[in-house]
Amino acid sequence: MKYSFVATLFTLSVVLSAGLTVAENPKYGLSWVKDIPMPTPGFLDIFEDHLYFTSFNAEPWFLSKNGVYRMAAADYESAEPELLTDELDWPNDMTLLDKEMFGFNALAVGHGFLVPGHATGGVSIINLDDPSSKPVEISANLDNWFYHKAYPRDMDGDGDLDLVTARCRDNVIPFPWNPPNGGELVWLENPGGENNLADRWVEHEIMEGPDFLINMRDDGVTSSPFELLAPQFLTELINYVYYDSDGVVQNRTLDDQLGNAFAAEFLDVNGDGSLDILATNHLTSNGGVFAYTWDNTLSLSTAKVTKHTLATGINNVQEKGMAPGHSYPVYPRSDDTTEKPYILVDGDGAENYILLSPTDGSDFESWDYDMTVLFPTECTVGKSVSADVDGDGWSEVFIPLYEKNIVRVMKFQPWDECVEGPPLNEVSDREGDAVEEGFTAAGVA
Ligand SMILES: [Ca+2]
Ligand SMILES: [Ca+2]
Ligand SMILES: [Ca+2]
Ligand SMILES: [Ca+2]
Numbered sequence: 344m345k346y347s348f349v350a351t352l353f354t355l356s357v358v359l360s361a362g363l364t365v366a367e368n369p370k371y372g373l374s375w376v377k378d379i380p381m382p383t384p385g386f387l388d389i390f391e392d393h394l395y396f397t398s399f400n401a402e403p404w405f406l407s408k409n410g411v412y413r414m415a416a417a418d419y420e421s422a423e424p425e426l427l428t429d430e431l432d433w434p435n436d437m438t439l440l441d442k443e444m445f446g447f448n449a450l451a452v453g454h455g456f457l458v459p460g461h462a463t464g465g466v467s468i469i470n471l472d473d474p475s476s477k478p479v480e481i482s483a484n485l486d487n488w489f490y491h492k493a494y495p496r497d498m499d500g501d502g503d504l505d506l507v508t509a510r511c512r513d514n515v516i517p518f519p520w521n522p523p524n525g526g527e528l529v530w531l532e533n534p535g536g537e538n539n540l541a542d543r544w545v546e547h548e549i550m551e552g553p554d555f556l557i558n559m560r561d562d563g564v565t566s567s568p569f570e571l572l573a574p575q576f577l578t579e580l581i582n583y584v585y586y587d588s589d590g591v592v593q594n595r596t597l598d599d600q601l602g603n604a605f606a607a608e609f610l611d612v613n614g615d616g617s618l619d620i621l622a623t624n625h626l627t628s629n630g631g632v633f634a635y636t637w638d639n640t641l642s643l644s645t646a647k648v649t650k651h652t653l654a655t656g657i658n659n660v661q662e663k664g665m666a667p668g669h670s671y672p673v674y675p676r677s678d679d680t681t682e683k684p685y686i687l688v689d690g691d692g693a694e695n696y697i698l699l700s701p702t703d704g705s706d707f708e709s710w711d712y713d714m715t716v717l718f719p720t721e722c723t724v725g726k727s728v729s730a731d732v733d734g735d736g737w738s739e740v741f742i743p744l745y746e747k748n749i750v751r752v753m754k755f756q757p758w759d760e761c762v763e764g765p766p767l768n769e770v771s772d773r774e775g776d777a778v779e780e781g782f783t784a785a786g787v788a
Contacts, residue, residue: 526554
């Protein structure tokens with residue numbers, strides 16, 4: 344089956360200068376490859392040759408089906424995901440750590456979420472060289488604080504890598520005896536030595552504000568010890584956090600108009616060689632995708648920043664839930680980067696998977712994109728990921744379909760050659776509380 348029917352329904356119209364309205368398909372679409380069974384998949388990442396998945400749900404921890412999995416990415420047609428651990432409660436996003444940090448290849452995983460019973464989370468280390476070993480929680484186990492993603496940086500200049508992360512407290516039911524909701528940027532101090540996982544690490548507060556996800560600038564041009572973006576959900580803004588020439592942490596608000604922020608990342612959104620920022624918000628209606636540009640020869644602390652709205656009108660359809668989720672640029676053909684990349688958007692509570700294709704792929708000055716809903720997912724969409732993992736010149740895309748308990752594998756192909764996947768309204772939802780309560784994969788209830 345081809346996409347043409349879906350495309351006619353969903354492709355945004357292109358208004359021609361003559362005043363005619365004609366629906367135009369993008370040059371490339373996503374062709375279905377297979378569905379990998381996995382309980383309630385949430386965040387996906389690709390590090391080196393492997394695909395990593397987290398899985399979480401709202402059941403009590405003692406019934407937990409939470410997990411962190413990995414799979415050889417290039418073998419996506421035949422490989423089975425390997426369970427690395429089922430001992431973390433509500434694992435969120437992951438970071439691959441340098442071997443020098445612990446003497447083995449390791450993953451740092453943020454965990455915990457605002458869902459009752461799962462609110463006290465942490466940051467844990469998984470030994471990738473010995474998956475039979477238990478993960479080690481290094482954060483301070485503070486009541487009602489949960490964590491999403493940690494980055495290695497040497498914060499105190501003693502030569503060993505510490506971890507920088509945001510922690511969030513967001514009680515769904517604000518009992519009067521609970522401390523107030525909020526977010527904090529913190530760093531976890533590496534005690535050093537060969538036994539640096541023997542005890543919990545001291546947790547130092549850097550500043551208030553960052554809550555769910557953060558994103559480190561990683562292009563080699565950065566203030567010391569870091570420069571990061573904080574898309575702040577609770578305080579509804581995107582902050583840029585950096586250190587001034589006196590080594591004092593500072594922040595600049597880049598956007599206080601987008602409402603609840605979901606993600607903001609340093610990326611070359613349009614493929615022109617200059618660093619940009621790609622962001623999404625997370626709303627019940629009219630969610631969108633935004634880019635921010637500045638003159639890269641100037642510091643982002645003072646440069647004029649221009650906001651570009653790439654997409655709007657992404658509406659949550661769930662009883663509880665918000666939309667969209669994460670977005671990222673991808674070249675459909677990994678061996679052809681002459682034109683601007685496409686942008687993939689996880690619908691999250693919008694229950695769809697969205698493609699933004701440049702209206703004119705060769706015009707690097709233009710920020711016009713056409714929005715195409717590639718398919719309805721009939722469920723929450725977690726954090727998808729894309730790369731040409733098998734080196735055939737086409738980018739593969741791995742999409743976590745939360746309540747459907749599958750990771751859908753797709754591959755960019757010419758639009759007219761795309762194969763449609765099995766209809767998801769015929770794939771039964773998992774029976775259980777997480778589905779009924781409609782918690783979103785990475786946002787809030
Ligand atoms: Ca250090
Ligand atoms: Ca240290
Ligand atoms: Ca750029
Ligand atoms: Ca490929």
